[in-house]
Amino acid sequence: MASALSFFKQFGRTARDERLERIRKSPHFVNDKFQNEEPTTLFTGQGGVLKNLGKFLFGKKPKNRIPKLGEIPVVKTDLNCLPESGDFYLWFGHSSFLLRLNGKTILADPVFYKGSPVSFVNRAFPGTDLYKPQDMPKEIDFLLISHDHWDHLDYQTVTELKGRVKKVVCPLGVGENFEFWGYDKRQLIELDWYERATSDGLTFHCLPTQHFSGRGFWKAKTMPTSWLMETSTRKVFFSGDGGYSSRFKRFGEQFPDIDLAIMENGQYDANWSQIHTMPEQLGRAVAELGAQRFVTVHHSKFCLSNHPWDEPRKNERKAAEQFGLQLIACKIGEVVWL
Numbered sequence: 548m549a550s551a552l553s554f555f556k557q558f559g560r561t562a563r564d565e566r567l568e569r570i571r572k573s574p575h576f577v578n579d580k581f582q583n584e585e586p587t588t589l590f591t592g593q594g595g596v597l598k599n600l601g602k603f604l605f606g607k608k609p610k611n612r613i614p615k616l617g618e619i620p621v622v623k624t625d626l627n628c629l630p631e632s633g634d635f636y637l638w639f640g641h642s643s644f645l646l647r648l649n650g651k652t653i654l655a656d657p658v659f660y661k662g663s664p665v666s667f668v669n670r671a672f673p674g675t676d677l678y679k680p681q682d683m684p685k686e687i688d689f690l691l692i693s694h695d696h697w698d699h700l701d702y703q704t705v706t707e708l709k710g711r712v713k714k715v716v717c718p719l720g721v722g723e724n725f726e727f728w729g730y731d732k733r734q735l736i737e738l739d740w741y742e743r744a745t746s747d748g749l750t751f752h753c754l755p756t757q758h759f760s761g762r763g764f765w766k767a768k769t770m771p772t773s774w775l776m777e778t779s780t781r782k783v784f785f786s787g788d789g790g791y792s793s794r795f796k797r798f799g800e801q802f803p804d805i806d807l808a809i810m811e812n813g814q815y816d817a818n819w820s821q822i823h824t825m826p827e828q829l830g831r832a833v834a835e836l837g838a839q840r841f842v843t844v845h846h847s848k849f850c851l852s853n854h855p856w857d858e859p860r861k862n863e864r865k866a867a868e869q870f871g872l873q874l875i876a877c878k879i880g881e882v883v884w885l
Contacts, residue, residue, distance in 0.1 A: 635884050642845050656700065680708050712734065758789040812844065
């Protein structure tokens, strides 16, 4: 019985009461769902959702979708023994990463068990699941969530981390999941697009993306976001998931001199080209942001598309060369000092 309850609880719940009223007042919530700023088609291939899903699941697969054990280099770092001074970035594969900014620890989109409702679907690549919640720092100042898709918000991970997390920073609607899972409402910093919040010397700017969100059969009842984290000396941008749009240029103008851009790069496909960044758009997006350096995420742990597993790594190098960008190509678990 307990396992059955846990299975259904991981789906979260839709907003209610004060949160639902706040969502309904959002200018981005139209016709009972969150809308992107630019018109967006979820599945751009012919035949609709079911046909495209069938082609993905049962169609011909390219070679090298799944790496062999050891092909993806992984470093095991003791996160509780790092120097207390200095800002750093550390990636756990896919879109999970750790940031230290202004002496504060930020853990983003942690998925340390499974990227789907069931463990036999969307398994981690061999050797990439080295990090678990118990390996995280004893104190996490901010748990940052871009959206509540399964490969960005893992129920088991965030429930096991609950005693270590001081604040949760999430987009509008996602806070309902955290309350349902036992987090205190006072821990939540829940923002709409273009809102910002400052806590412990860190300002979180909630910014639009071009994607969709939701954990169950309901769609677009929660908001997907990108984030700009700002201290007195540094700006770090996290794209979250989303297709290319004019927003990157606007963000670059609004937030000049971004020190580091953490960019989505992987799980792309021509059939969903408007909700994930395509390879040829990556360099242009970083260039328009005006970021001094960039790293890429959303690859090297799960297979959610039909491209070879190592293609995103080739794409990031090509983008850097084409646009004259400074790329940080780090390993999983490697500390990158900023």
